[in-house]
Amino acid sequence: MCIDRDDRRGEMMRDSQDTWLPQPAPDEVEIGQILQALADPVRLQIVRLLAAAGEGSCTSLDVPVKRSTVSHHLRTLRESGVVATRLVGNTRLSRLRTAELEEQFPGLMTAILAATPRDRQPVG
Amino acid sequence: MCIDRDDRRGEMMRDSQDTWLPQPAPDEVEIGQILQALADPVRLQIVRLLAAAGEGSCTSLDVPVKRSTVSHHLRTLRESGVVATRLVGNTRLSRLRTAELEEQFPGLMTAILAATPRDRQPVG
DNA sequence: TCTGTTCTACGATGCTCATCGTACATGATG
């Protein structure tokens, strides 16, 4: 019963194998929301980590904020259409919606992820 | 003397014909700043208008905010590296730094500008 | 010089939101 209480904007999605948190349909995703989601440095870092690792959870993502804040950011990323989250046991694994984003905004994520992260400092 | 007081981060630039407001060098432009600049709906609208018209000034841009706010947004866009502004008489004409952006972040602006503006509503 | 236009700087204001701590639900494990 808490399933549909989990998110205000929709119901759980069913895959052949997995259950997914509600997310906007590809044609509902708006470029303004995407840009707003990626504007935050922590969220951009999360996106980079997901692009590198494929998947990530609230605790596995190495970002300098508390767990509840990571959860908040993952929610924002999901509601804007950037990531999809599936339930695996007690954890929730998020991944980039690479295919849908490429369909809706060709070249966008590629261009952003190709950009050099600014927090890379020359060490040694 | 007020020329270098006009912006805190640099001096005027001289072209063969024009004088330009100070702006970051192409390699100083950071993707995070770009995304943050484009995250605001009014600024995104300004960018769309500039892409369509080529150039625009504080008063010529048709956005639903006051002139001083447009000036503020153009400053943000300039300092983030999105637009360049040249002085023509009493007016200041801003344009997208299309070439430099394409060089630094290939496909980025193309992808964003290709996205359908959300404020298009079916009328009639 | 006087007038009108364009634009910016500055201060004030109000709202959005990133962050955190806490409490709680859920699932895994013993």
Next chain:
DNA sequence: CATCATGTACGATGAGCATCGTAGAACAGA
């Protein structure tokens, strides 16, 4: 059942910023 780990909801807080009005500088034209 008891315990622990994971994640979210919620309320509070503080900072950032979008917006505006006003004042003043710079330029064009008469």
